Amino acid sequence: MTTEQSLTAAVVGDEPPPTRRSRQSHARAWDGLGFGFLAKLALMALVNALGVAAGWSAYVNGAWVLLGVMVGLLVVADWVYFSRRPVPLKYLFPGLAFLAAFQLFTIGYTGYVALTNYGTGHNVTQAQAVDALLSQNEKKVPDSPTYPLTIVEQDGELGFAIVQDGAAAVGTADQPLAAAPDATVADGVVTAVPGWQVVPKNQVLSDPALADEVLALRVPISDTAEDGSIRTGDATIGSVYRSVLVYDEAADTLTDAETGVVYRATDDGQFVAEDGTALPVGWRVFVGFENFTKAFTDDTYAGPLLKIALWTFVFAFASVVVSFFFGLVLALVYNDPRVRGRRVLRTLFILPYAFPAFLSALLWRGMLNANPDYGIVNQLFFFGARIEWLDDPTLAKVSVILVNLWLSYPYWFLVCTGALQSLPGDVQEAARIDGAGRWRTFQSITMPLLLVSTAPLLIASFAFNFNNFTLIYMLTGGGPRFTDTSATLGHTDILISMVYQISGVAGGRADYGLASALSIIIFVIIGVISALMFRRTRQLEEVN
Amino acid sequence: MRKTLIRTAAVAAALTFLAACSGNETPAAETTSPAATETTEPAGGATGALTIWVDENRKPAVQAAVDIYNKTNPGVTVELVQKNFEDIRADFLAQVPTGEGPDITIGAHDWLGSFIVNGVAEPVDLGDKVSEFESVATQAFTYDGQMYGLPYALETVAIVRNTALADSTPATWDELIAKGTEAKTKYPFVINTNGTTGDAYTYYGLQTSFGAPVFVQNADGSYTNEIGMGGDAGLAFATFLGENGMKGSGHFSTDWTYDVANQEFADGNAPYTIAGPWAIQTFKDAGIDVAVDPIPSAGGETAAPFVGVQGFYLSAQSENKLVANDFLVNYVATADVIKALYDADPRLPAMTVVADQVASDPIVAGYLAASKNGAPMPSIPEMGDVWEHWNAAESSIISGAATPEAAWTKMLTDLEAAIG
Numbered sequence: 001m002t003t004e005q006s007l008t009a010a011v012v013g014d015e016p017p018p019t020r021r022s023r024q025s026h027a028r029a030w031d032g033l034g035f036g037f038l039a040k041l042a043l044m045a046l047v048n049a050l051g052v053a054a055g056w057s058a059y060v061n062g063a064w065v066l067l068g069v070m071v072g073l074l075v076v077a078d079w080v081y082f083s084r085r086p087v088p089l090k091y092l093f094p095g096l097a098f099l100a101a102f103q104l105f106t107i108g109y110t111g112y113v114a115l116t117n118y119g120t121g122h123n124v125t126q127a128q129a130v131d132a133l134l135s136q137n138e139k140k141v142p143d144s145p146t147y148p149l150t151i152v153e154q155d156g157e158l159g160f161a162i163v164q165d166g167a168a169a170v171g172t173a174d175q176p177l178a179a180a181p182d183a184t185v186a187d188g189v190v191t192a193v194p195g196w197q198v199v200p201k202n203q204v205l206s207d208p209a210l211a212d213e214v215l216a217l218r219v220p221i222s223d224t225a226e227d228g229s230i231r232t233g234d235a236t237i238g239s240v241y242r243s244v245l246v247y248d249e250a251a252d253t254l255t256d257a258e259t260g261v262v263y264r265a266t267d268d269g270q271f272v273a274e275d276g277t278a279l280p281v282g283w284r285v286f287v288g289f290e291n292f293t294k295a296f297t298d299d300t301y302a303g304p305l306l307k308i309a310l311w312t313f314v315f316a317f318a319s320v321v322v323s324f325f326f327g328l329v330l331a332l333v334y335n336d337p338r339v340r341g342r343r344v345l346r347t348l349f350i351l352p353y354a355f356p357a358f359l360s361a362l363l364w365r366g367m368l369n370a371n372p373d374y375g376i377v378n379q380l381f382f383f384g385a386r387i388e389w390l391d392d393p394t395l396a397k398v399s400v401i402l403v404n405l406w407l408s409y410p411y412w413f414l415v416c417t418g419a420l421q422s423l424p425g426d427v428q429e430a431a432r433i434d435g436a437g438r439w440r441t442f443q444s445i446t447m448p449l450l451l452v453s454t455a456p457l458l459i460a461s462f463a464f465n466f467n468n469f470t471l472i473y474m475l476t477g478g479g480p481r482f483t484d485t486s487a488t489l490g491h492t493d494i495l496i497s498m499v500y501q502i503s504g505v506a507g508g509r510a511d512y513g514l515a516s517a518l519s520i521i522i523f524v525i526i527g528v529i530s531a532l533m534f535r536r537t538r539q540l541e542e543v544n
Numbered sequence: 545m546r547k548t549l550i551r552t553a554a555v556a557a558a559l560t561f562l563a564a565c566s567g568n569e570t571p572a573a574e575t576t577s578p579a580a581t582e583t584t585e586p587a588g589g590a591t592g593a594l595t596i597w598v599d600e601n602r603k604p605a606v607q608a609a610v611d612i613y614n615k616t617n618p619g620v621t622v623e624l625v626q627k628n629f630e631d632i633r634a635d636f637l638a639q640v641p642t643g644e645g646p647d648i649t650i651g652a653h654d655w656l657g658s659f660i661v662n663g664v665a666e667p668v669d670l671g672d673k674v675s676e677f678e679s680v681a682t683q684a685f686t687y688d689g690q691m692y693g694l695p696y697a698l699e700t701v702a703i704v705r706n707t708a709l710a711d712s713t714p715a716t717w718d719e720l721i722a723k724g725t726e727a728k729t730k731y732p733f734v735i736n737t738n739g740t741t742g743d744a745y746t747y748y749g750l751q752t753s754f755g756a757p758v759f760v761q762n763a764d765g766s767y768t769n770e771i772g773m774g775g776d777a778g779l780a781f782a783t784f785l786g787e788n789g790m791k792g793s794g795h796f797s798t799d800w801t802y803d804v805a806n807q808e809f810a811d812g813n814a815p816y817t818i819a820g821p822w823a824i825q826t827f828k829d830a831g832i833d834v835a836v837d838p839i840p841s842a843g844g845e846t847a848a849p850f851v852g853v854q855g856f857y858l859s860a861q862s863e864n865k866l867v868a869n870d871f872l873v874n875y876v877a878t879a880d881v882i883k884a885l886y887d888a889d890p891r892l893p894a895m896t897v898v899a900d901q902v903a904s905d906p907i908v909a910g911y912l913a914a915s916k917n918g919a920p921m922p923s924i925p926e927m928g929d930v931w932e933h934w935n936a937a938e939s940s941i942i943s944g945a946a947t948p949e950a951a952w953t954k955m956l957t958d959l960e961a962a963i964g
Contacts, residue, residue, distance in 0.1 A: 120658060120661060120662060120925075120928075121661045121662065121925075123637055123638075123641060123661075123662035123663065123664065124640075124641040124662065124663045124664070125641065128641055128663055128860070128861065129663050131663070131860065132663025132664075132860055133663070135666065135667060135860070136660065136663075136667070136688070136690065138667075139688075139689050139690060140669070140689070140690065145672075146669075146671035146672045201590070201870075202590045202591075204866065205590030205591075205592060205866055205867050205870060206590050206591040206592060206619070208592070208863065208864070211864070211865070211866040211867070214866060215865055215866060232669075233667075233668065233669045233865070233866075233869040233873070234669075234866060234869035234870045234872075234873045234874060235866055235870065236870070236873075236874060237669070237671040237672075237873070239669055239671065280660060280661045280925065281660070281661055281662070281663040282661075300961075369739075369799060369804075370799060371797070371799035373799070374799055374804055390740070391740050391798075391943070391945075477741065479740060479741070480740065481936050483940075483946070483954075486933070486957070486958035486961050486962065488932040488933070488936075504634075505634045508928050508929060508931065508932060509928060509929055509962075510634075510637070510658075
């Protein structure tokens with residue numbers, strides 16, 4: 001509402017008087033005391049410093065897209081604020097930058113995710129999935145003892161020195177573990193090996209490159225590879241591990257060393273064997289428009305989607321209409337000068353609007369408890385009867401709309417009161433002189449004039465309620481559940497709470513791809529409806 | 545002037561925002577640059593940087609562990625990032641692949657399944673120290689023979705008894721109800737059903753006493769992905785829920801949420817409830833004396849409630865795995881630190897020595913005894929699909945909205961479909 005008003009104010013409002021062309025802005029050059037110019041220089045220096053710092057960190061990390069965006073924004077910012085010409089851009093640029101960062105990026109990223117299978121089991125890149133599978137399947141040999149371990153080095157090659165049954169042994173990736181009888185063992189740990197240099201643990205921990213080498217080092221315990229090799233996770237103890245899976249990068253396959261089964265990378269983003277068994281960790285791949293069709297064809301979602309879409313429309317429409325008319329009636333009544341104590345009463349009416357919506361929804365959830373011992377509504381107004389406000393599919397829908405009425409009528413009361421007070425008195429007076437009655441005046445004069453100013457708000461309110469996640473989540477959590485489908489959705493779920501459920505943020509199986517696709521569908525629905533209705537409201541304005 | 549200020553601040557904010565939020569392929573500078581690696585000499589300890597995610601309750605506890613660690617390793621900067629516990633699982637899944645995640649996070653063991661299939665957790669080798677922990681705790685963090693985290697605390701539910709209303713807890717459900725009725729309170733027994741959502745977690749001890757575990761267990765206690773709730777045992781439990789539900793004797797009710805059940809118990813309206821250690825403070829604040837006993841058997845077998853295990857996970861994409869491992873294995877997994885964690889945030893310690901030390905508190909001893917009967921909550925990936933269907937089935941049976949057979953059979957069918 002505020003943006004709407006300020007925009008109108010900016011367009012219609014006081015036109016600045018034509019400026020003296022000769023006098024340039026005091027931010028352009030040194031002029032008088034020069035505060036404006038200095039302030040601009042300082043601020044632009046700050047912007048440039050931040051931009052260069054951010055760009056530099058992007059460069060260091062090899063984030064080329066980000067680097068390009070940063071450099072581009074910085075160049076444009078400098079051009080906009082140091083050039084004489086782009087005057088409108090001087091005002092618009094920050095807004096445009098925000099638009100790009102907060103809106104376009106989000107929309108673009110949602111679109112990107114909607115085209116992938118991102119979700120549980122397809123959460124990482126293929127390289128990360130391979131790493132995870134290899135490390136998950138490098139298994140400790142059963143009953144392998146834990147060896148105290150020391151990192152040693154010889155001619156730049158790293159090795160492990162371990163203590164096995166009191167005797168020291170040394171080995172590297174190429175030389176299997178061999179006894180080192182002349183090594184010094186103190187407190188059960190190797191402290192010196194002739195011919196080798198002991199690398200202190202702290203040095204290993206403090207040097208990331210060295211640490212990576214130590215983590216990757218596998219020292220075979222014998223000449224037979226099947227016996228396994230020693231590895232360490234913390235540079236102080238080691239155990240014998242055996243790799244179950246072997247990765248062939250050229251063929252893009254993982255082979256189970258024990259059974260010989262070959263798992264091939266598929267287009268679905270998983271390693272699958274001949275017999276159809278798949279390895280648990282998959283990766284993200286593009287699936288095209290599969291998510292969009294899945295929403296309508298998958299048995300689990302198709303049925304609920306239709307019901308939920310229908311209810312979403314009913315909910316959004318009913319919420320707006322009911323609360324608008326209730327607010328309007330109250331506004332008409334309390335706009336009458338004959339009502340005493342109008343100010344106090346008006347303030348009281350606004351109270352529900354003053355509480356945070358999620359808090360009110362939670363309170364209502366408690367008050368509507370079916371058991372009259374806990375639910376005050378049943379106790380006070382229904383003689384302690386057991387009415388299942390939130391557990392019966394139909395009653396739950398009614399409750400949701402009624403609670404939303406309670407939450408939003410003060411808004412319409414406020415808006416309508418304001419609009420009524422600003423209606424031109426002369427038109428109404430003219431109507432009265434022409435012999436129009438009260439109802440006629442309201443119907444032909446007041447209401448059309450009122451709609452001119454409130455119709456855009458009605459549309460905005462519809463769009464808001466279409467995505468009124470807070471109320472649904474806090475009041476019913478979507479329940480009561482559908483009993484005819486295995487999808488974990490319920491009778492009062494609206495599209496956005498369905499998206500939340502599918503996204504798996506709250507737990508359970510996540511499907512970000514499908515959730516993003518549904519978000520885009522919602523976006524399109526709201527966009528189309530708003531566009532159509534705004535076109536209709538232009539006709540309303542013709543009464544002016 | 546003011547406009548320029550706002551505008552410039554806006555541009556700056558937009559730029560820093562872009563810097564912070566993008567870079568999906570590569571980690572941003574803040575997380576990767578190992579703080580002052582080159583400049584600081586290793587003075588008696590390692591150098592480097594660790595980021596640990598903690599929740600509000602555990603922050604002082606982990607801070608205590610970090611303080612002990614920093615005494616010997618002053619060169620390692622440990623940054624504790626406070627997050628909502630409910631957000632950590634999803635955020636860890638989303639951020640680890642981008643490289644923006646932490647090195648270590650605090651977490652519950654039942655997240656392990658999704659961490660495995662999403663490839664975000666790194667195995668942790670505790671070596672011989674495994675034997676120093678309660679076996680239920682190490683089992684909980686083990687998947688397919690490998691350990692993926694360091695357990696540090698246990699939690700479970702047990703019977704909480706109002707000592708003014710009942711002097712003991714019988715060994716069977718029928719005796720419990722009989723004794724509860726003798727107390728002449730409003731209810732013989734209350735339990736959190738989480739309203740109409742259902743709460744299979746709290747009811748699980750009763751369910752296992754019918755021999756119907758959620759998943760079939762192997763001989764070593766690990767879970768298969770075969771549903772164990774089917775067959776006669778599962779149906780017997782469903783029938784038991786129906787008989788005691790709102791259309792039956794009314795000992796269970798979907799009107800009871802966590803708050804309602806606790807309030808009724810704290811008001812002295814019931815001598816018995818099933819609750820976790822997290823609820824004890826509420827009861828003490830209400831001024832009632834409570835004792836903690838094992839859950840009685842309803843179906844003839846031992847009632848085995850879920851044991852939840854809290855621990856530390858290591859990120860698969862950590863840039864400081866060695867330092868993180870060293871921190872977990874050589875510092876956190878010691879009696880001193882586990883005790884410090886307990887002192888800062890009392891949860892049952894997972895390390896046997898420390899558990900014995902703190903067992904002098906009767907409440908702690910009661911929960912420890914209950915956890916010995918318990919089974920770890922399954923951490924297999926399939927577990928995430930079970931909750932919603934399971935909760936809903938129990939809720940509809942208790943409220944009488946569906947017959948036990950119908951609701952339980954539908955749940956089993958849905959689970960088969962979801963797990964495949």
